[in-house]
Amino acid sequence: MTEHLELSAPSAGLTPAERTAAWLRAATPARIFTGRAGSSYPTATLLALRGDHAAARDAVSTPLDLDAPGMAELADRFPWTVVATMAESRHRYLRRPDLGRRLTPQARQTIRAEHGPGPDVQLVIGDGLSSTAVHAQVPALLPLVHEGCATRGWSVGRPIVVRQCRVGVLNEIGELLDPAVVVLLIGERPGLATAESLSAYLAYRPRPGHTDANRNLLSNIHGAGIPVREAASRIVGLVEALMAGGRSGVAVKEAAALES
DSSP, rough: OOOHHHSSSOOTTOOOHHHHHHHHHHHHHSSSEEEEEEBBBBBBHHHHHHHHHHHHHHHHSSOTTTTTTTTHHHHHSSSEEEEESSOHHHHHHHHHHGGGGOHHHHHHHHHHOOOOOOOSSSEEOOOOTOHHHHHHHHHHHHHHHHHHHTTTOOOOEEEEEEEEEEEEEEHHHHHHHHOEEEEEEEEEESSSSSSSOOOEEEEEEEOOOGGGGGGGEEESHHHTTTHHHHHHHHHHHHHHHHHHTOOSSOOOHHHHHHHO
């Protein structure tokens, strides 16, 4: 670390402590070594913090826009089915997480009518707690995941878009369509580092009653986290591992994680 620090950190006019702080600030989006002005943050830090907080609040409340740049083109390429959960409003969704895990009767009927049972992989897009993340990452990520699955000869069901979506909705989709693996791309709870972070949850033959222990997760998919192309490769690798093992969850370890 010391050698890397000396090679990469700016040195002109900085003390060793300042060089260390500069290197650490460049290595993480966390708010470290921000300094202070009296008993408060410096003005620039305070303004950035308020801006990021506002972006996080917007990400939670902004509706999923399927006509947003990138999303409309994606719909033309992968005609999807749009359904909703029992959380009929954003207000309700935020206060009743259980409703976000259950499809409406109309949604169940639509999925049964428009989708054939038993694909190898079923792709699902959920707004989750950040539609901003969906708008930012899904247009590039979904085609790569679809292509990776198709290249391996797996059948891939038409994507399903779920509004007011929580992760547990995987169980109902598994019950309705019986795919081998469901991949849910869902907006993460935004923090103060980014509002554009997406997660991919994967489950092998999900059924009612399954919990997070039955699922695998790849999180922090965004520009400063896991790049989209790497995320797509790791998602497809996880799908392969789930199929090979005939199970998902804590017993299945990602090959990339084991190698690191």
